Amino acid sequence: MPEIKSFAVGPDTSLNVNISGNHGPTLIFLHFWGGSTRTYSQVISKLSLDFCCIAIDFPGWGSSTGPQSPDAYSITQLAIVIESLIPRLEIGDFTLVGHSMGGKVAQLITGRRLVKGLKGVVLVAPAPPTPLVLPADMKEQQLSAYSSPQSAEFVARNVLSSTKLDDETIAMLVEDMTRGNEFAKAAWPNYAMAEDIVEVAKKIDVPILVIAGELDKVETLDRVKKEVLCNVNGAEIVVVLGSGHLLPVEAPGEVSSLVREFVEKL
Template sequence: MQRSGIYQVDSTTNLHVVSASNPDSTKPTLVFLHFWGGSSGTYEATISHLSPNFHCVAVDFRGWGLSTGPQLAGSYSIHLLATDIETLILKLGIQDFILVGHSMGGKVAQLVAGRNLVNGLKGVVLIAPAPPTPFELPGDMKEQQLTAYSSVESAGFVARNVLSASKLPDETISSLVEDMLKGNKFAAAAWPSYAMGEDIVDQAIKIKMPVLVIGGGKDIVEPVERLRKEVLGRIQGAKLIVVEESGHLLPVEAPALVARLIRNFAASVVE
């Protein structure tokens, strides 16, 4: 059974959290961080395969889903998102946990793991993660990203033709589009404007716990070769598994397989 709640992490920010199952002292809690334009709901199908065996916690980042954030440009950086997650984990009293981060959420997960400010982090699963290296879009592409989630039509096009390599059901596309349009204007602008340009390499190279990277063989957003070079090339001991037929939206396109990979990783971490 899923439960949801709102948790205040600072004076301007309240995070919506969805949890499934109950904490189990013999297994780590799985904490899920979504992509730019997503929400806790991005992981619903994946979590349905995991919650019979694991306590799962999925978070809406500030300004996305049902979470709130400052009405201020510059307040949605990777560093601030990471601080929110560190604060939330302490508030929730989570002991041992694995971070699961997708795309932008993967960059946040790398920063949390590299800073290592919260006790109990046992491992990290990075799903089609944004690398720790700074990335600057050319001007025309930045403009395209800034307007990608500006309407039902544009968001639907991105979901079908850019983010996924599978023919997703109409109801799944509708759910993705709803999330994309729900982000406040400051959260939506942050990723293409400055967050993808943040350099967290100094923190990523400090990650010492086990890391699994899951890439999509048909991902045009974070291609496998970029993951090999810029993520595995900087995180010591990280392992890569490629889901050949999937695009960028692995938790939506291949939820059962992603869940199995997370389950196997969690078992290896607690052995």
Template sequence: MKIQSNGVSLNVRVKGDGELTLVFLHYWGGSSRTWHHVTGILAGRFQTVAVDQRGWGESAAGSGDFSVETLADDVQGIIDTLALKRYLIVGHSMGGKIAQLLASRRPVGLAGVVLVAPGSPGPSIFPLEQRKMMAHAYDTRESITATVAQVLAGKTLSDADLAQVVEDSLRGAPEAKVAWPMATMMEDIRSSVAHISVPVLVVAGEWDKVDPVELLSSHVLPHLPGANQTVLPRTGHLSPLESPVELSALIDRFAHHCGG
């Protein structure tokens, strides 16, 4: 379904039913479809809401503002429009940085946050030259498949999932592709995330080359009061596609801990 939020048309995929809703935010280059294995597993117990963030999937790019604040406002508008009473936010990579800022605002109804290989609340440690290269990682089918094989995935993706990743990455708005590595990932929201007051679970991939376990331990966990970290064995950065059963089990267990 399409929802007007914060001045832009955003595509949202809703499945399942339950007293607790899980709101899913994808990585830079992905879409709501990134979560299709996970939502397929969890929709039997929860309502799931997977968002195409602005400039990705079937969502409009809007005015070209891709700041963390704007992206968080987009998601809050979706939550308000759907009148969600009680929910968890599950954010992956870029979506994890958005989830952190949204949670720091202590919105009504938020029961907890799952951060899957999340972007750091502080500025990225990637040097400028590396970030310039990242800005072109999704230019062509060949560059995307190389990025998946060499950087993003620890396991070999199925043909269908790889085709989906390529399609989602190609489809992204040019300004959205550039915004994350060149601007949004450099934003500093550390003072804000200190205000998060709900339980937080950080999920790392053992083989993640983008946000490795050590980086999350040193640059994310210290800024999140009371957060716990767990590691998915033999998994790279794309855990929703690489290890969806294991990730779903972690989310389910955490939701139960939060009263879901």
């Protein structure tokens, strides 16, 4: 069982942190829009014997609290919160692992170079550093995606994943998607996906591994190649065949093996 800690990082923000394993290189896991520390449970179970695995709930998601404000959940604000937390973890050198929105946050943290000890980054089905502005109808669909268990289950089964997930995994995903606070839910489609962090991402100077899903409908392989690889110097890509956007739950074995191989080479 992981050690569970809570860190106050502001008057209305407390971060839930799960720590598994207490030796070996340190990995910090950042989840997707709608996820939580549980998104990485299967990956961490395969790594925690040899790594110190630290999974964090972003503000407003999972068991973390966040501001009751519609404009408090930008990529920049999420990065600042994580940057303020990392020194308090007292961990030394570490590798960031960011999935989807968490990957965009990881790119910003890495390019800002404000945190000591960051040795490498694994971007899992990452949101690119480029801005994405959705048409009005698509934006409305995203804003309502997590509004009910029924809509969240549809999204999990038909949009986010490309493999058949078991009912227990779907139930976990749906619970996490729907329990996020209203402002955290709305931030990504309203403004966070439109943030342009390209110039900061171009300053990244640590090794980067990109893990992409062959069948990803959200961050398509073509988009990841054009908008992540072309803006992050030296990034290498590995494509997981037959998998969609939810790589940590669709292909935890492949993701954990790739993370392990990457970190062992640092």
